[in-house]
Amino acid sequence: MSPSTPLLELPGRVAGAAVTVRVLEPVHSDPARLYEQIQAGRYSRPFIIDDGETRQLLFGLDFIQSSMRIDEPYALDFAYTRKMMAFLLFVPDPGHVLMVGLGGGSLAKFCHRHLPRARLTVVEVDPDVITLRGEFDIPDDPRLAIVQADAADYLPAAEGDADVLLLDGFDCNGIAPAFLSRGFYRMARRRLRPGGLLVANFAGPRKYWSRHLTFLNQAFDGQVQLGTVPGGDNHIAFAFDEAGCAIDWQQLEAQAALLADQFPLDFPAIVASLREGAELRWAKAASAKALPIQQTKESHLWTKSTPT
Known part of the structure; x- marks a missing residue:
């Protein structure tokens, strides 16, 4: 990914734990609205959830497409x-x-x-x-x-x-x-x-x-x-x-x-x-x-x- 393509960060929670949600959206977007769309399953683009230990790519909250251990990025996590x-x-x-x-x-x-x-x-x-x-x-x-x-x-x-x-x-x-x-x-x-x-x-x-x-x-x-x-x-x-x-x-x-x-x-x-x-x-x-x-x-x- 080019450094000129920053991701918008949204605060979130998964199973009660705080995580960072990152999306490919302009910086002036409404974070609350985007997070509500993700929770409701209405967000149509891939997004990332990062808990500090793993970084996951998702198309929706019901399906984790890919997972990477941050301390061992070349390992096969799944x-x-x-x-x-x-x-x-x-x-x-x-x-x-x-x-x-x-x-x-x-x-x-x-x-x-x-x-x-x-x-x-x-x-x-x-x-x-x-x-x-x-x-x-x-x-x-x-x-x-x-x-x-x-x-x-x-x-x-x-x-x-x-x-x-x-x-x-x-x-x-x-x-x-x-x-x-x-x-x-x-x-x-x-x-x-x-x-x-x-x-x-x-x-x-x-x-x-x-x-x-x-x-x-x-x-x-x-x-x-x-x-x-x-x-x-x-x-x-x-x-x-x-x-x-x-x-x-x-x-x-x-x-x-x-x-x-x-x-x-x-x-x-x-x-x-x-x-x-x-x-x-x-x-x-x-x-x-x-x-x-x-x-x-x-x-x-x-x-x-x-x-x-």
Whole structure:
């Protein structure tokens, strides 16, 4: 964020504790009116709540979009973001990571710091979210490109240019409406290089994202593995471009032990969440429905990526 774009500060309270609320509004705006709009759910722009320990990006008081620990801004504060980084189990050295949804930049910052050889592209539809990037210490670096665009328009613009595609696009009502089509997930698959991996965050009750899972399975011929997120209502879907991909759990656990020494993440716990997701009957049924007839190819854990 440019220093010439100051934020208006509003005093507020969350769960009885005093916090600072910051909004992208002119300094002459009425703070009381703005705070009343936020409390009533009528404020239409993203805003920040800062309690001195964490800084959060919100679209409404019912939904925290992103959270950053002020004393450790590059850590992944939310469990679901740590689970999304499970892509490293399958693609440990990506050349290009494409992300949809900037938020507070948690995933972008983590990848920028811990994947120094990777090129990163983040697609964000909301210009206000991009304007707030400076509040979350998102690096200004040629290796990290932030593109203001609707993912439904951006994804068809190229093919086969990403090793990993992370989908974490939400608005105040949940998963971005533009995602809800077979065509969107097919376009997403076409952005992947051969053997690439798509990772999608599904949040909230299953009834709100079950169609997304169906479309994702259809686009990837049933090659979708779901992971759980303990203590929350998120599920993380891993969709494999490689046909007939099957997880070798023993090899995956060995890979987790190696990665635990390289990254500040509990990879054994991440593998456990993948195993738990693999046992969900409804997830297995959704995947089986989309499997091509006569699919018999055996596969193993795929860990090699193509650098840019």
